[in-house]
Amino acid sequence: xxxxxxxxxxxxxxxxxxxxxxxxxxxxxxxxxxxxxxxxxxxxxxxxxxxxxxxxxxxxxxxxxxxxxxxxxxxxxxxxxxxxxxxxxxxxxxxxxxxxxxxxxxxxxxxxxxxxxxxxxxxxxxxxxxxxxxxxxxxxxxxxxxxxxxxxxxxxxxxxxxxxxxxxxxxxxxxxxxxxxxxxxxxxxxxxxxxxxxxxxxxxxxxxxxxxxxxxxxxxxxxxxxxxxxxxxxxxxxxxxxxxxxxxxxxxxxxxxxxxxxxxxxxxxxx
Amino acid sequence: xxxxxxxxxxxxxxxxxxxxxxxxxxxxxxxxxxxxxxxxxxxxxxxxxxxxxxxxxxxxxxxxxxxxxxxxxxxxxxxxxxxxxxxxxxxxxxxxxxxxxxxxxxxxxxxxxxxxxxxxxxxxxxxxxxxxxxxxxxxxxxxxxxxxxxxxxxxxxxxxxxxxxxxxxxxxxxxxxxxxxxxxxxxxxxxxxxxxxxxxxxxxxxxxxxxxxxxxxxxxxxxxxxxxxxxxxxxxxxxxxxxxxxxxxxxxxxxxxxxxxxxxxxxxxxxxxxxxxxxxxxxxxxxxx
Ligand SMILES: Nc1ncnc2c1ncn2[C@@H]1O[C@H](COP(=O)(O)OP(=O)(O)O)[C@@H](O)[C@H]1O
Ligand SMILES: [Mg+2]
Numbered sequence: 001x002x003x004x005x006x007x008x009x010x011x012x013x014x015x016x017x018x019x020x021x022x023x024x025x026x027x028x029x030x031x032x033x034x035x036x037x038x039x040x041x042x043x044x045x046x047x048x049x050x051x052x053x054x055x056x057x058x059x060x061x062x063x064x065x066x067x068x069x070x071x072x073x074x075x076x077x078x079x080x081x082x083x084x085x086x087x088x089x090x091x092x093x094x095x096x097x098x099x100x101x102x103x104x105x106x107x108x109x110x111x112x113x114x115x116x117x118x119x120x121x122x123x124x125x126x127x128x129x130x131x132x133x134x135x136x137x138x139x140x141x142x143x144x145x146x147x148x149x150x151x152x153x154x155x156x157x158x159x160x161x162x163x164x165x166x167x168x169x170x171x172x173x174x175x176x177x178x179x180x181x182x183x184x185x186x187x188x189x190x191x192x193x194x195x196x197x198x199x200x201x202x203x204x205x206x207x208x209x210x211x212x213x214x215x216x217x218x219x220x221x222x223x224x225x226x227x228x229x230x231x232x233x234x235x236x237x238x239x240x241x242x243x244x245x246x247x248x249x250x251x252x253x254x255x256x257x258x259x260x261x262x263x264x265x266x267x268x269x270x271x
Numbered sequence: 272x273x274x275x276x277x278x279x280x281x282x283x284x285x286x287x288x289x290x291x292x293x294x295x296x297x298x299x300x301x302x303x304x305x306x307x308x309x310x311x312x313x314x315x316x317x318x319x320x321x322x323x324x325x326x327x328x329x330x331x332x333x334x335x336x337x338x339x340x341x342x343x344x345x346x347x348x349x350x351x352x353x354x355x356x357x358x359x360x361x362x363x364x365x366x367x368x369x370x371x372x373x374x375x376x377x378x379x380x381x382x383x384x385x386x387x388x389x390x391x392x393x394x395x396x397x398x399x400x401x402x403x404x405x406x407x408x409x410x411x412x413x414x415x416x417x418x419x420x421x422x423x424x425x426x427x428x429x430x431x432x433x434x435x436x437x438x439x440x441x442x443x444x445x446x447x448x449x450x451x452x453x454x455x456x457x458x459x460x461x462x463x464x465x466x467x468x469x470x471x472x473x474x475x476x477x478x479x480x481x482x483x484x485x486x487x488x489x490x491x492x493x494x495x496x497x498x499x500x501x502x503x504x505x506x507x508x509x510x511x512x513x514x515x516x517x518x519x520x521x522x523x524x525x526x527x528x529x530x531x532x533x534x535x536x537x538x539x540x541x542x543x544x545x546x547x548x549x550x551x552x553x554x555x556x557x558x559x560x
Binding site: 065083092094097112140 | 447450455457461465466469472553
């Protein structure tokens with residue numbers, strides 16, 4: 001098996017993968033987590049869901065992942081959903097401590113019945129993609145937080161899924177590691193052409209990574225604004241310090257603030 | 272495109288670089304020697320003290336034999352005592368094996384079926400909380416084979432910690448990993464094999480360490496209850512028999528054997544636990560302090 005690099009088409013010409021149509025999610029009959037949430041994902045998109053804590057970002061991802069059902073509305077996959085369509089990265093690395101790095105990455109294959117020998121080339125390929133080929137036989141506890149997160153990303157990538165969901169994957173890491181992983185994530189995206197929905201509550205992270213930012217508002221959770229960051233990839237340090245970046249960050253920040261219907265104070269108290 | 276991580280893992284030993292490090296290393300060396308040496312010294316001293324007290328006070332051997340006499344008895348009566356030790360050990364190990372199969376089996380059954388748990392868990396608790404000495408006489412009445420009866424008693428005492436710990440362990444798998452299993456559409460069986468059983472392993476091993484000691488206690492207690500009436504031949508039977516004959520040195524020798532067996536069982540389960548967990552579990556991971 002070899003890496004299928006999907007060429008990324010320009011925004012507007014990408015085929016649709018998935019659509020969320022007017023999805024409601026209510027917990028225990030009273031907590032309205034999402035109300036009329038809509039989004040559509042196209043092949044090659046890097047979408048950020050940006051919003052304060054509790055606005056339903058994780059709920060949206062769990063609905064897309066099929067871990068819960070919407071109370072109302074529909075989630076439609078183009079051409080139906082297969083078992084290999086999803087890769088997921090959680091806020092914690094979520095590795096099996098008893099298994100080596102290679103066997104952790106092997107998990108999705110193992111569950112669909114592939115022997116290790118058959119897929120070991122692919123596993124090592126993905127590990128080298130995230131820079132961990134030397135650690136294939138290490139156990140998770142021997143790795144740093146950032147390295148564990150890379151293993152988690154490798155596991156999400158290994159089956160070449162149509163869509164990768166990431167729920168604040170770098171929120172628990174230190175700033176330096178986080179920036180590095182952000183850079184690496186964009187390299188991975190360029191290398192594989194994967195499609196990502198990325199949950200974050202950082203304006204800067206979302207502007208740096210995404211081509212589309214969906215700003216969400218709380219109570220009830222919904223998408224209130226879509227911002228397109230039509231800047232070329234790869235993005236690097238030069239982009240981070242460019243006036244365009246600053247302008248996008250300003251606009252996104254404003255959108256987030258008006259979504260909150262309040263002041264910066266309120267944004268921070270929820271972040 | 273490749274992403275490289277320039278960090279090296281903190282696995283290689285760092286060279287000593289200053290006084291502090293050297294002092295630290297020295298104190299560690301001393302500690303590692305002391306860990307073995309100190310218990311040996313203490314045991315030697317107390318044996319010597321015991322022997323001294325017996326000699327100085329001229330205590331007769333039918334009240335308190337000296338350590339020398341106990342050792343001598345152990346050697347002289349070795350053929351009888353070793354045979355008995357083997358019987359007790361056999362019952363203990365078989366009970367432990369059945370406790371493992373029964374405990375883990377029931378835990379998996381309870382985990383897979385809530386109804387099975389509702390039906391049978393109360394009985395597991397009742398078996399556990401009823402003192403074995405009060406149940407054993409009934410077992411000896413109803414179960415024909417004495418060997419099976421002894422086995423049953425030891426099993427009742429030993430299986431509960433394995434059941435309880437494994438049940439807890441099967442439920443304690445990381446919730447994100449459980450979600451991941453759902454996302455990858457794992458079957459119930461795959462979930463059990465690849466997630467729940469490995470998660471339960473440390474809990475099971477904790478239960479095993481308790482159960483090993485309890486199986487021995489169960490076997491001994493059951494032998495006491497069975498008494499000397501039948502064709503008993505385990506270590507507890509030897510103690511009872513020697514007690515009737517006021518053969519105190521032999522009582523001590525048998526007691527010594529039981530203690531040694533208990534220690535060996537504990538050390539074995541600890542060792543098994545260490546080897547199964549040393550690569551990944553926090554409990555078995557050595558850290559620089
Ligand atoms: N399983 C659940 N049961 C009840 N309420 C929930 C559950 N999951 C989330 N919620 C509620 O739904 C809202 C959105 O939660 P979440 O999606 O986790 O927000 P976010 O990820 O944006 O921080 C919150 O008010 C939260 O309390
Ligand atoms: Mg969340």
